[in-house]
Amino acid sequence: MTSELKITMLGQRGVGKTSILTAMYEQFESTIGETGLQLTPDAESSALLSKRLGELKALLNDFEATGGLEGTEEPQSFTFGLGKLGRKPNIQLIFQDFPGGYLQSHLEFVDKIVKECAAVLIAIDTPALMENNGRWHDLMNNPKQITDFFKRTYADLEEPKLVLLVPVRCEKYVQNEQDAKKLLDRIKNKYSGLLRLFSSEDLLTKVACVVTPVQTVGTVFFSQVKEIDSRPHFYFRKIDHNAEYSPQDSDQPLRYILRFVLKLHLDTKRGLFSSIRRWFGWDEYLKEAARKSAEKCKYTGGFEILQGQDRLDIKK
Structure with missing residues (x-):
């Protein structure tokens, strides 16, 4: 019997949610695949991800480019x-x-999906967050709206949840520990309302929250922003003319998701969270592979468990 695990991705259109998945899938074999696990998309997902991979690599055809891939206009x-x-x-x-x-525009639709999901991935447009003291952050990332959304959907939460804050297009900001710390500090400041909600009395023991930056191209760095018709246009440059597609840390969100779910599975076996049954199909091989994967979760270079360490600690 196949268990089902649902993950929701939040973020403004075009911020890079599909790029995260594309990089994760493309890099899986050389990262988590080393544990002997196999990740296989269905036919529709495979076709779309292959198309997106081609588009991501095409960003490297020009020395300077704007933004990234076009976002979806319909749920996928x-x-x-x-x-x-x-x-x-x-x-x-x-x-x-x-x-x-x-x-x-579709609150009930989104609410229903998020309540069914064990994990939520929030994609953050990093240049909008970091440049000009975060001048474009509210427009591009809409943190207040996301906070209000969680106030509604996580009210009276019964089962543990994992929330991943995933800065994308972050190559410029994670090249050393000093810059990565600035990124973390800015996230904590600009998402303070959301983090305050998660640390409230009713959610502190139920919500794990982790920052996991993903360099979805790896060799394209932010260079400048131009304001055109009151909207920002972000420009990016390759590190050199011969740079190739080389995403970094695209495995980390999935490593943390597997780690969180394995912890839930083990706690369920010990009699906790008895309402959680959908992971009983895990065999010993999968559990051991998830353990090995969890050992390579990152904690430096912009990565940090902000809350819920106990929801992620795996003990044999």
Whole structure:
């Protein structure tokens, strides 16, 4: 029997949610795949991710480029089978993406999805957060709206949840520990309302929150922003003319998700959270592979567990 794990992705249109998935899938074999796990997208997801991969690599055709890929205008689901190499998958991972505007126009739809999900991934446009003292952050990342969304959907929360804050297009800001600390400090400041909510009495023991930057191209760095018709246009440059597509840390969100879910599974076996049954299908191989994967979760260079360490600690 295949278990099902749902993950929601939040973020404004075009911020890079699909780019995260594309980099994660493309790099899986050389990262988490070393544990003997296999990640297999369904036919529709495979076709779309292959198209997106080509578009990401095409960004490197020009020395200077603007932004990234065009965002989706309709909800999209990406389905992956996860299991032992050469076997049928034990788990189906379903990543649900929807346009940023849905947080305003389709509240009931989004609420329902998030309540079903074990994890939520919030994609953050890093140049908008960091440049000009975060002048474009509210416009591009809409942190207040996201905070209000969680106030509503996480009220009376019964099951533990994982929230990943994922800075994208962050290459410029994580090249050394000093810059990475500035990024972390800015996230803590600009998302203080959301973090305050998560640390409230009713949510502190139920919500784990982690910052996991992803360099979705790896060799394209922010260079400048121009204001045109009252909107920012971000420009990026390759590190050199021969630079190739080389994403960094695209494995980290999935490593943290697997770590969180394995912890839930083990706690369920010990009698805690008895309402959580959907991970009982895990075999010993998958559990051991998840443990090995968790050992490579990062904690420096812009990565930090902001809350819920106990939700991520795995003990044999």
